[in-house]
Amino acid sequence: MNASLPAPAIRRPRPHVAIIGAGPGGLAAAMQLAAGGARVSIYEKDSVVGGRTRTLQAPGGYRFDLGPTFFLYPRILEEIFAACGATLQDEVELLRLDPQYRLIFEGADGRNATLDATPDLDRLEAAIRAIAPQDAPGVRRFMSENREKLAAFKPALERPFLSAADLMAPDMLRSLKHLRPHKMVDGDLRRYFSDPRIRLAFSFQTKYLGMSPFKCPSMFTILSFLEYEFGVFHPRGGCGAVSEAMARVAERLGVEIHLSTPVEEVTFDGARATGLVAGGRAIAADAVVMNADFAHATPKLIPNGIRKAWSDGKIAKARYSCSTFMLYLGVEGRFPELAHHTILLSQEYQRNIAQIEAGEIPSVPSLYIHNPVNTDETMAPPGHSALYVLVPVGNLRGGVTDWEAEAPRFRDIAISRLKALGLHDLESRIRTERMVTPQGWQDEFAVGFGATFNLSHDLLQMLNFRPRNRFNDTRGLYLVGGGTHPGSGLPVIYEGARITAKLVQQDLGMAVTVDTSMAAE
Structure with missing residues (x-):
């Protein structure tokens, strides 16, 4: 051999990432990891993709969303599709609704009040004025201040919280004046609206988290803001159409989706995840991403002795939606x-x-x-x-x-x-x-x-206090879905999938292809 010739390049094998569950978080993570060069396999216990974001087919030709019934803030998923060489609008037809929804406030003796919640602020102010004239001027102030609040909240939605030190980051400290963590949603809305019905119109969205507006932290007034600012959409064919589109793109990128294949356990060498057992077969993996429901799956799949931060006892005592x-x-x-x-x-x-x-x-x-x-x-x-x-x-x-x-x-x-x-x-x-x-x-x-909306989103079960994207006390095991940071709701779950995919890429020495830029203009 001529010593002057360069040594042949050593081709590193593609890392294998095994994902438990084909819900929205699992599919979003799979898309991004495959686009970044990983070999990705999804193991799903059901015969269809989507988890709770699926379409039920009923006798007679009826179709129902199982869980989520609308699509909010499509920008994050648009960015994920773009990062994977696809276009969301080419895969799914999204129909913007106006009115976004109709609220009927029951009154005594059948005297109900109706509010059509339109994203047209002039019409919205007129509709509120017909019910509570004094509250109409609060609409634009609410929108302006929550626009600032969302910008302040972005750091908490776009990155992992892996230690207590993350809570003290400068941008988090700067955000406190906007987030008002000492207040609840209804209390914060009193600054804009005096009529309890109008406050309810801007706070019932806390039910998306399975929480009461009287006990949900005030930062979540951004939920109603997001609806009015960016729209409420219906995917033609139901929200399951979005999950099916994600699965199509993932498969085009080489992701293997194994349906009707339940996972029996995650395998470990000490505290490091080495793979999983699915359908009775052992599968080796360089990383495992769990998209299954946290409270249901964790005690079944992960040995209790490994989980000091989220032991069976802690899971049993946690607060749920x-x-x-x-x-x-x-x-x-x-x-x-x-x-x-x-x-x-x-x-x-x-x-x-x-x-x-x-x-x-x-x-x-x-x-x-x-x-x-x-x-x-x-x-x-x-x-x-x-x-x-x-x-x-x-x-x-x-x-x-x-x-x-x-x-x-x-x-x-x-x-x-x-x-x-x-x-x-x-x-x-x-x-x-x-x-x-x-x-x-x-x-x-x-x-x-x-608990259909997973762990409650009170202050002591958010950010660093929620199960972490790189799961506490383990190595090589990651979480996506409503049970981990940043929390529940489709846009937030998609953002969480970006956080998790980036961590996996960093930990496996891959090029980081995930751009976490929620609400970037």
Whole structure:
């Protein structure tokens, strides 16, 4: 051999990343890791992708979103698709809604007030003025100050919190005056709106986190701001269409998606994850990313002895979101009087919350109804509707434990409550029906304690105090999804997937291709 010739380049094998779960966080992480050059495999226990962000197919041609029913702040997913050589709008048709939703505030003796929440601020001010004239001037001040709040909150959404020192970073300290961590959402909104109904119009969004506006940290007023600033969208075909598009792009990048393949355990050498066992087969991996529900999966998949920060005892004592009682109703006829999204807010709203927190079944519950066929006729057969009814209820921790006995009675209460929306003859027109109770969320959909919005987002379960993206006390094991930082909600989960993918790339010595730039202009 000629000594003057350069030595042949040593080709390093592509690192293998195994992902548990094909929910939105797992799919987003897979896309980015594959685009960065990793070999990626997803192992999903169900026969479809999407986790709770999937489309249910019902007899007769009805289609329902299982969980999320709208798409908010598409910019993050647009950036993820672009980083993977794709375009979100080419893969999914997103329809912007106006009104975004209709709020019905129940009053005494049937004297209800209705607010169509439009992103047109002139019209929104006029609609508020018709209910509470003194509160209309607060709208633009709310928007302006929350625009600043979102900018201040960006550091917490775009990076991992891996130690207590991260809480003391200069940008975090500068953000405190905007975030007002000592206040709750309803209390913060009193600076803009005096009428409790208008405050509720800008705070019911805390239910996206499974929390009460009276106990949810004030930083989450940005949820309603995001809706008015950037829009509420319906993906044609339902939110499952977004998950299916993500899976298509991932597979084009070489990701292997193994459906109907449950994971039995994560394997370790000491505290380092070495792979997993799925479908009875051992799979070696350089990194493992867990997208399964945190409270449900962690005690089953990760040995308790490794988890000092999040032991079984800590998981059992943690605070969790409320649950939901669900009805998916295929109904003959159309309901043009219903908006695409309608929220019925009980006159006893605060009592509802107290009952849920006490583990009681709400007596006169508030509820949400999704009527997508007014926007998207693909969701039901011609002349029919696919109605999704959600009623917040307590989770399985300290609440109702015998939902098999309680469900028929509560189902009748929910159907009866729909009469307040003008649906008086609904029962006779139901052609297909499916019910999911908190017990069903736990047993059928593997949601810990039936808490559909995961760990509660109180101050001591956020940032550094939430399970970390590089999972506490382990090496080579990472988390994505609502149970880790930054938290629940699709845009936040997608941002969390960017954080996790970047950590994996750094730890495996790969080129970092993930750009975490939420809300960058």
